[in-house]
Amino acid sequence: MRQPQRKTRTQKTTRRQLPHSQPPELPEKTDEAVQYLSQLGQLTVPTPPPESDIHSIAIIGQIEGHLTLPPQNKTTKYEHVIPQLVAIEQNPKVKGLLVLLNTVGGDVEAGLAIAEMIDTVSKPTVSLVLGGGHSIGVPIAVSADYSFITETATMTIHPIRLSGMVIGVPQTYEYLDKMQDRVIKFVTKHSRISEEKFRELMFCTDQLARDIGTVMVGKDAVEIGLIDEVGGLAQAVRKLRELIESRENGGVLH
């Protein structure tokens, strides 16, 4: 009975002695991780971020146009986003673009410019509407090759004329109508919604308390044909990967 116990003790002792008999080699001083650990006592090492072949652009707050908005606004600056899209188009390391939207709308021309740029990027693009993609956010959301909306995100479609304003220049209804037509044409060309249906939503009178228009939540936007699918980040990235793969295999983007 005692013999096995003794054996165990011997084994344990042997194990304990092992580290002493074979001292581990110390890592070289140049090792950044060890330097950080010894100097600062922490393990977080500033490693260069892994290069991603997917770039993402967040369209947030107000889309700022020709007028610099006062600082209480969070803005997306179109003069920065447009050359970013040029860089994404011409950089061979970038294979796809993910556009994240949480915008309350903004400048019509700037918004349409961004939407046209995203539409004409030759690489696969996927958009994801998060909290909201209202007003001029709608054409940007539909400009991507494939669009997603989260379950709780909302999109508001309302006429331009009720909140439209051109600084210093009084505009005629004809001008506002033309602006509206530009948006409607873009949206109906890039989604499954018909012009008739879009106008119906835009001029709906029983949805908004102080305005005319329609608010759509998540799957409403999909059912009506504006957005392709309800989904979140994982689905959006997966779809983008699929599109990248299909493009590399000679597939055609829709």
Place this chain on the structure above:
Amino acid sequence: MLWTVMPLDVVLAGSDSYRPSYVEIRRGQAVLLVEAAGANAGKLARLISSDPNDYLKPELQPGMNIGLNG
């Protein structure tokens, strides 16, 4: 022309008194338009460059703090 669900008086509040002063800084081939915030510091308001890759640099994104003394 603004098309937004936010009331215009909220969006444009303070636009009469908002008069930022900008300083131009040259970084290589790029020109940075920096909004002064304090004596030697500022926030990048706009980047002007003909190299599109400049617009992807993290340190040249709008809102980044830029030292005005180089």
